[in-house]
Amino acid sequence: MRARLILEDGTVFEGTAFGAEGESFGEVVFNTGMTGYQEVLTDPSYYGQIVTMTYPLIGNYGVNIDDIESNHPHVRGFVVREWSSHPSNWRNMGSLDAYLKTNNIIGIQGIDTRMLTKKIRVKGTMGGVITTLDRSVEEYVSKLNTQGLLPRDQVARVTTKSTYRSPGKNYRIVAMDFGMKSGVLRSLVARGCDVTVVPADTSAEEILNWQPHGVMLSNGPGDPADLTDIIATVRQLIGQVPIFGICLGHQLISLACGARTERLKFGHRGANHPVKDLLNGRCYITSQNHGYVVVPESLPGTGLELTHINQNDGSVEGVRHTEHPVFSVQYHPEARPGPDDSDYLFDRFMEIIAAHGEGK
Numbered sequence: 001m002r003a004r005l006i007l008e009d010g011t012v013f014e015g016t017a018f019g020a021e022g023e024s025f026g027e028v029v030f031n032t033g034m035t036g037y038q039e040v041l042t043d044p045s046y047y048g049q050i051v052t053m054t055y056p057l058i059g060n061y062g063v064n065i066d067d068i069e070s071n072h073p074h075v076r077g078f079v080v081r082e083w084s085s086h087p088s089n090w091r092n093m094g095s096l097d098a099y100l101k102t103n104n105i106i107g108i109q110g111i112d113t114r115m116l117t118k119k120i121r122v123k124g125t126m127g128g129v130i131t132t133l134d135r136s137v138e139e140y141v142s143k144l145n146t147q148g149l150l151p152r153d154q155v156a157r158v159t160t161k162s163t164y165r166s167p168g169k170n171y172r173i174v175a176m177d178f179g180m181k182s183g184v185l186r187s188l189v190a191r192g193c194d195v196t197v198v199p200a201d202t203s204a205e206e207i208l209n210w211q212p213h214g215v216m217l218s219n220g221p222g223d224p225a226d227l228t229d230i231i232a233t234v235r236q237l238i239g240q241v242p243i244f245g246i247c248l249g250h251q252l253i254s255l256a257c258g259a260r261t262e263r264l265k266f267g268h269r270g271a272n273h274p275v276k277d278l279l280n281g282r283c284y285i286t287s288q289n290h291g292y293v294v295v296p297e298s299l300p301g302t303g304l305e306l307t308h309i310n311q312n313d314g315s316v317e318g319v320r321h322t323e324h325p326v327f328s329v330q331y332h333p334e335a336r337p338g339p340d341d342s343d344y345l346f347d348r349f350m351e352i353i354a355a356h357g358e359g360k
């Protein structure tokens with residue numbers, strides 16, 4: 001069946017449908033990972049986005065029940081050069097096509113994903129629609145240019161509805177779930193932590209009532225500056241308890257301290273972004289998925305100092321507080337998908353908690 005991807009600037013890509021049928025609007029972004037498509041599909045940070053994979057063959061190892069980062073896919077659409085109809089892997093439990101159909105995600109394949117990616121790189125992230133319907137291009141373009149593409153309450157839509165706990169014998173951690181990948185929870189559980197996962201609108205008072213040794217601020221979708229209530233909560237927590245922020249969590253810490261965030265032209269999404277840790281001088285290959293970034297010029301006077309920089313574009317990849325046990329990174333130390341190079345940051349969190357306990 002014919003499918004089209006139409007961008008807000010009027011560009012039309014003709015391909016064939018895979019996954020579900022119909023039409024789906026979203027923000028068109030690209031991910032450069034060669035593998036990890038199931039983790040990408042299920043990462044709640046991609047809520048509202050149509051994701052293009054730049055690697056030309058996707059689906060070749062099928063899908064399974066382990067490589068998921070949440071209960072179901074969150075992308076609005078999936079774009080590939082070619083999907084593999086004959087997946088082969090010892091863990092394979094089904095095809096990508098069937099998985100997308102089951103989860104009602106519309107896909108398009110057979111388009112020039114290289115041209116699409118170059119267009120996004122030049123013009124920046126754009127709105128788009130994948131459709132198998134016969135509506136006119138003009139109709140779609142006018143809709144894309146007039147309607148607000150993404151809701152502003154994305155975090156409220158993907159956060160846990162109720163508090164849950166993963167018991168452990170090590171430190172008590174409260175994780176604020178803004179659309180948390182399960183990899184974050186797994187990395188804490190792997191260190192024996194007793195983790196209580198709370199909804200995004202939980203107050204600082206409620207969080208401190210759990211008497212946590214540390215608070216984890218998770219990744220999540222959308223523009224961090226929209227989350228004024230959560231920023232106020234984070235501000236109240238700083239100085240009370242050790243805090244580690246990942247991606248959206250990092251942006252919220254920065255905003256809570258008075259720094260600013262801005263939208264990147266086309267974002268960082270992939271599994272091989274080089275980041276330098278200024279504290280140990282080493283470069284790490286990191287897993288990334290973000291469209292916003294902390295403005296470096298806004299850091300002075302906030303109490304935050306730069307700890308990590310992106311080696312490709314020099315952007316802010318990590319900060320720490322100079323007075324309080326608070327630190328954060330813009331990328332994904334939990335990997336999934338991507339390299340485990342930055343796993344040591346969870347150990348750093350444990351060390352910071354231990355040092356904080358001794359100082360009391």
Ligand SMILES: NC(=O)CC[C@H](N)C(=O)O
Pocket residue numbers: 045218219220221222223224246247248249289290291292293
């Ligand atoms: N993975 C994330 O937490 C993404 C954070 C934020 N939504 C951004 O796009 O920058």
